[in-house]
Amino acid sequence: MILDEPVDDAEGSVRALRLEERPLPVPKRGEVLVRVEASVCNPSDQMFLRGRYRCARKPPCGPGFEGAGVVVGSGGGMIGRFLLGKRVACGGNEPGGGTWAEYFVASVMLCFPLRKDVDFVAGATMLVNPLTALAFVDMAKQRRASAIVHTAAASQLGRLLAIFARERDLPVIHVVRREAQAELLRELGAEHVLNSSDDDHDEKLRLASERLGATLAFDAIAGTSPGKLLAALPHHSTVVSYGKLTGLSLSAVDPADLLFDGKQLIGFHLNRWLASAGLWWTLSAGRRIQAALASGRIATSVRCEVGFDGFADALVEYAADMGAGKVILRPGH
Numbered sequence: 591m592i593l594d595e596p597v598d599d600a601e602g603s604v605r606a607l608r609l610e611e612r613p614l615p616v617p618k619r620g621e622v623l624v625r626v627e628a629s630v631c632n633p634s635d636q637m638f639l640r641g642r643y644r645c646a647r648k649p650p651c652g653p654g655f656e657g658a659g660v661v662v663g664s665g666g667g668m669i670g671r672f673l674l675g676k677r678v679a680c681g682g683n684e685p686g687g688g689t690w691a692e693y694f695v696a697s698v699m700l701c702f703p704l705r706k707d708v709d710f711v712a713g714a715t716m717l718v719n720p721l722t723a724l725a726f727v728d729m730a731k732q733r734r735a736s737a738i739v740h741t742a743a744a745s746q747l748g749r750l751l752a753i754f755a756r757e758r759d760l761p762v763i764h765v766v767r768r769e770a771q772a773e774l775l776r777e778l779g780a781e782h783v784l785n786s787s788d789d790d791h792d793e794k795l796r797l798a799s800e801r802l803g804a805t806l807a808f809d810a811i812a813g814t815s816p817g818k819l820l821a822a823l824p825h826h827s828t829v830v831s832y833g834k835l836t837g838l839s840l841s842a843v844d845p846a847d848l849l850f851d852g853k854q855l856i857g858f859h860l861n862r863w864l865a866s867a868g869l870w871w872t873l874s875a876g877r878r879i880q881a882a883l884a885s886g887r888i889a890t891s892v893r894c895e896v897g898f899d900g901f902a903d904a905l906v907e908y909a910a911d912m913g914a915g916k917v918i919l920r921p922g923h
């Protein structure tokens with residue numbers, strides 16, 4: 591699948607994708623060739639299609655940042671040889687092309703051998719969101735936050751965070767925008783759920799943050815949301831901006847919160863976290879995620895599995911109703 595150039599429109603960007611036959615890519619040393627069995631569309635992919643995502647890969651190219659499949663070739667090196675024939679979850683933003691393809695060249699450092707009891711669909715959604723959710727919990731522990739706030743909390747990432755945080759005794763104030771999402775999170779065991787559509791939401795958030803000692807907030811929405819979080823959280827809190835679901839730039843940040851109250855606004859990107867957390871953290875996180883998947887403690891909701899033929903239509907539906915689960919591309923189907 592090829593994106594010739596970004597189109598800054600949810601449906602237009604998807605309709606602009608086209609299929610193309612290309613020679614098999616050849617992995618270099620430290621890379622492997624993966625026959626893709628399943629791959630996923632995340633909000634980062636939508637941003638990429640729309641030209642709003644900054645990374646090494648530039649159109650014209652194949653999109654897709656994560657997937658799962660079988661390693662069928664190695665460019666050399668000990669890890670590459672070890673991975674040959676293995677079922678793996680893989681990811682990356684290599685310039686050559688992405689996971690929305692029959693074959694994908696992955697760095698060996700971003701290939702996780704799959705346990706027998708983790709299937710390709712679970713493997714295809716095993717990296718971006720679960721690793722980020724684990725990173726958020728670890729960041730909260732490192733910063734000794736008594737509790738955290740999370741916006742767009744009913745997202746797939748938010749549901750994972752709810753589970754991982756509960757397992758580490760980290761209270762979360764989950765902020766959603768609809769009552770059905772609040773209900774969904776309560777069914778997952780979430781205790782503190784606020785609805786940002788309530789008239790008195792800002793005050794409820796301030797009181798809950800103060801009561802629970804929430805000094806760290808993670809925001810995926812952008813626009814006015816990080817500014818509101820900064821205003822609501824106690825002195826010396828940090829707001830982490832990690833997504834742009836509204837498509838808007840940040841606004842309504844009152845510099846007084848930063849200047850006088852010692853609050854901070856920072857950014858998070860998984861790739862930067864992985865680079866600083868190191869190989870040991872990444873490998874151990876991969877093991878923890880697979881154990882949680884295999885035991886059924888976590889799962890990513892999937893709305894449909896489609897071949898290349900139905901992919902564009904499914905992506906349009908996903909853009910219109912993201913809460914209904916992920917679209918999984920099965921290239922061989």
Ligand SMILES: NC(=O)c1ccc[n+]([C@@H]2O[C@H](COP(=O)([O-])OP(=O)(O)OC[C@H]3O[C@@H](n4cnc5c(N)ncnc54)[C@H](OP(=O)(O)O)[C@@H]3O)[C@@H](O)[C@H]2O)c1
Binds near residue numbers: 860
């Ligand atoms: N920085 C990083 O490294 C990193 C890593 C992983 C994920 N992310 C980000 O994490 C976020 C969630 O990803 P995901 O894969 O879990 O998403 P997802 O579940 O596939 O879909 C997005 C979710 O966000 C909600 N949403 C969409 N627009 C919203 C808005 N304007 N205000 C409030 N809620 C909104 C949707 O709910 P509705 O049903 O109400 O539309 C839906 O539940 C994305 O922004 C993604 O880019 C960032």
